[in-house]
Amino acid sequence: MNALSSYAQLMVQRFEPVGFSKVMITDGFWKPKMDKVATATLQACIVQTEQKTGRIRNFEKVARKQGEKHEGIYYDDSDVYKAIEAMAYSLKNHPDAAVQQKADEWIDKIAAAQLPDGYLNTYYTLTGLDKRWTDMERHEDYCAGHLIEAAVAYYNTTGKRKLLDVAIRFADHIDSTFRVTNRPWVSGHQEIELALMRLYHLTNQDRYLKLADWFLDQRGRGYGKGKIWDEWKNPKYCQDDVPVKQQKEITGHAVRAMYQYTGAADVAAATNDQGYMNAMTTVWEDVVYRNMYLTGGIGSSGHNEGFTEDFDLPNESAYCETCASVGMVFWNQRMNLLTGESKYIDVLERSLYNGALDGISLSGDRFFYGNPLSSAGNYGRSEWFGTACCPSNIARLVASLGDYIYGRSEQGIWVNLFVASNTTFTFGKNTVPLQLETNYPWEGNVKITVNPAKKVGYALHVRIPGWSENVPAPGKLYQFTDISSERVEILLNGKSVTYRQDKGYAVIDRTWQKGDVVEVKLPMEVRQVAARTDVKADQDRIALQRGPLVYCVEGVDNQERAYNILVPNKATFTTKSHQVLEEPVVAIQANLSILESATDGLSVQIKPKSITAIPYYAWANRGKSPMQVWLPRRIKEVKITD
């Protein structure tokens, strides 16, 4: 059996996502955010990419062939591609002729900068082509990956294939340069693997699947060479210490790890490769059971932009790069596709609504690179960054939200996220328009209405969130302090319905007809969360969660203080409508205690105090202010501060 037919034979996909281009989002929570991305965020990306930095000029310079100088950093091309990708997703839910024109204009410039052999990289083309493909760390393949993702997304939205043809030529150049000749190459920043899998799914060309697999297979064999290998000494930083299929724990640079795992899960889903599947399951447990913040953020150390020891999850110095939370969304989607288990969507939802969404301001034009879980009040959002991966990454994630809501197979529909939207499924020649209505995450009611053209049998899978089952996160890294008696309720056409539970989904398998309505009622109590005792940073502390949202106390709502608040045993919690700038949120009102200096400045006292907690994603939008997610239950140490 040759490699090609073995790939073909093994290609079993359990179920597939419904792509963003088939989903119209109407959600009260997300749609305004997508509109902000479509306007403010994309505008910021455009201004930064085109005017304030030389990212677009670099492409023009290549085309002019006048020996002009490269501006910026060697991986800057990727930000152009990611901005185009974000534009592509955004154009679906927020058509905008000017944005589309800008994308077309950039695509022309990109195409003009491609070399006849398919190579495309402004840094090497402007600084010396003789050096191309000599330094594994210099992000040539990473930039290629983002080009491919942008091309696939732009094609999916617009049907235009100019950028896709550019991407295909470059992918083919890489394939013939490396895989075909088996020239060793360990990507310094994984990304191309998952991108090739997108290209593979679009084109059905096996060589992209094989090339993705080849890139993964290069790792852990001693081929890795270059600056980051030298600097970090330990190939763990590069996820290059053992072959991917033997990896058991997450190490090194968090974003690179996420992108690698996403690609590996993609390949596993396409090939049914047991090696990748086992490795990814084991690594996932290492991440989620021992190394994930309550916000779904990962990477506790800014030093290596990644991981340290298990359970080392400091709050104030948490790195939790926005891109790593975006990567958690990517990877967990793939793990869900690979296994059909809803626990991956629980983690995806956690990262999406907390760690990732926190990376962008409510205004859409200010960003966090790192997303700590507490701040003494000196941390604020930025307009842009020298290394500008995060803004376009969160932009493309929010704009592509439609990718994550539904799944389907030949006999089934999956509802993964509770985002108000419309889509249409087809079963044979029968079309099934589906409408999801909800005010989630503020309220727990979800209404799913189907209107099949004619009666049709399929299994509707509705995700039962882990948190609604008293499981705030898989693996007992976090636990609710009390078991709640409230449970998910599901009604079919207004009446209680018996349903089967499978892999974390409520499954209703029946013949559906026009106007059938499924209502899901999720319990939305305020829950107190404790971390397992191994997490020293959270010991004797509690956090607040309601639905998928993690809460925090921010000084701006609490007389500029967040570090002097105690949660006594008798604490009580209610909810209230609250505004964070223009954003209406459900805030938590808590009767807690505060430790406060007396007016003489020479003593302190503990007083009861009503405290307002807001959703974590909404903090740092009203200036710099102290903030905490984890509040102490007892006074272990006190610091006198200013």
Next chain:
Amino acid sequence: MNALSSYAQLMVQRFEPVGFSKVMITDGFWKPKMDKVATATLQACIVQTEQKTGRIRNFEKVARKQGEKHEGIYYDDSDVYKAIEAMAYSLKNHPDAAVQQKADEWIDKIAAAQLPDGYLNTYYTLTGLDKRWTDMERHEDYCAGHLIEAAVAYYNTTGKRKLLDVAIRFADHIDSTFRVTNRPWVSGHQEIELALMRLYHLTNQDRYLKLADWFLDQRGRGYGKGKIWDEWKNPKYCQDDVPVKQQKEITGHAVRAMYQYTGAADVAAATNDQGYMNAMTTVWEDVVYRNMYLTGGIGSSGHNEGFTEDFDLPNESAYCETCASVGMVFWNQRMNLLTGESKYIDVLERSLYNGALDGISLSGDRFFYGNPLSSAGNYGRSEWFGTACCPSNIARLVASLGDYIYGRSEQGIWVNLFVASNTTFTFGKNTVPLQLETNYPWEGNVKITVNPAKKVGYALHVRIPGWSENVPAPGKLYQFTDISSERVEILLNGKSVTYRQDKGYAVIDRTWQKGDVVEVKLPMEVRQVAARTDVKADQDRIALQRGPLVYCVEGVDNQERAYNILVPNKATFTTKSHQVLEEPVVAIQANLSILESATDGLSVQIKPKSITAIPYYAWANRGKSPMQVWLPRRIKEVKITD
């Protein structure tokens, strides 16, 4: 009048320093530290430079001409030069054949890497000579400067001129490439100016003075171009917004600023140029009156490695790069030479004994890049850094301490620092051996014995430290909380002597004979210091100082706590002998208060407590532990921490 003769005519030097090679240090405080530098620190530099990194290999690769790859960062050559410079100084007080052999071996490799036209830079020679001198930021001239400094120092210690000849050829190459053709070039990292002045003083070749002046004169004229100008947008970051002679405030990168000012003061001292003198005086006031930490450190922000707003001196996030404190020593020495004012030595001494000395561990082989004034306990010393400027910088400073102790003119001797040592002055044909004995900074008694071959008239200038006159730092940025009645006492041959005060020195102008003894008694009380109220970070806080030493409380001496300590009005202070590892220090024992959690964990209490404070330079030698320099007098805010 042509330029040369105008330079020559203006060459007026008020007084000159006595170089390290003429001073034998016997000091109980400094000599062990110099020995540590001579052994542990130089060994660390050698291992890192030669084995753990490719710094020496780069020179070998250039000589082999086999197209091998450059390792490391483009400014790495400078660390080799700085290590040689440190070796050179160290060989004076601590001869070591192995070290000298290593230096000679490196010098051979350096010489072999010089190009026929004098150019010497492994980065460009290995990555593409066509690009040399095209990017003002790439530290080619900076590396040249450190080569020159190393060459001058090595020549001064050993009399060997191989490296000096290399440096001269490179200096001449730079002179003909830039000054002679007047090709614009703004140094991205100042250093070459002060180095050229060293070369000028050694060789008496006017062209080096002119070239130093030319480099300074390039700034602020819009010539600056390249990455750091683009990235920072504002040429203030590069000290390139106005011509040097018009600069009024310190801006941007602290180390670059220090090196520039040092060079400018050098040129001013040599040429009597009023423009530089006025500018440097104004800028110095901006630094010392508004932007200097109590430790003599500067640069409050790690973001730009430099300055923000006046009086913005946060303690925990203080950057205070070791190199910037080293730069403060350089610059203040030059300002003292330029003006004869002892206030510059006050600042020099403050930076030397506190901000700079803190940069190296007591063991001599661990380093700080930044030197904060408080730490929550998560900050520790490192073996080395990717950008390794600090270790060799502090090494060369400590090893060259002999440069800073004495000054001389035709009719005078200046004692600037109280460091036990022997040196010999000559007046005409008369030699005057001078011996300084002291247990400073632990005790305040200083004994100066002169043994002129025959009677000789000169003015002995003994610095009266500002702190002994109730002036902890010029400009009232810091003030003692009480005026002390203790004063400096000076005895001549055992009897009180009347002396003239001039520019902060006690001047005894008489005919000296064999065995004359001057005794200086400095008051060594524990003093409480307050910062002016503009410094928000220090408001309602006090720091402790004794002699030139700033003190801190470190958790390791105080039950692992440093943030819960209050200084009540009734606080009392005594001193005691104490050990920090092997280092005997005079510690301060203070009767203060602490704020502590009660055992129930639900209340706090204030208790009296005896606290030990150690000299700031000695902290962080016993593991990671919280530390504070500025202690609160009142409780303004409390934080509950772990």
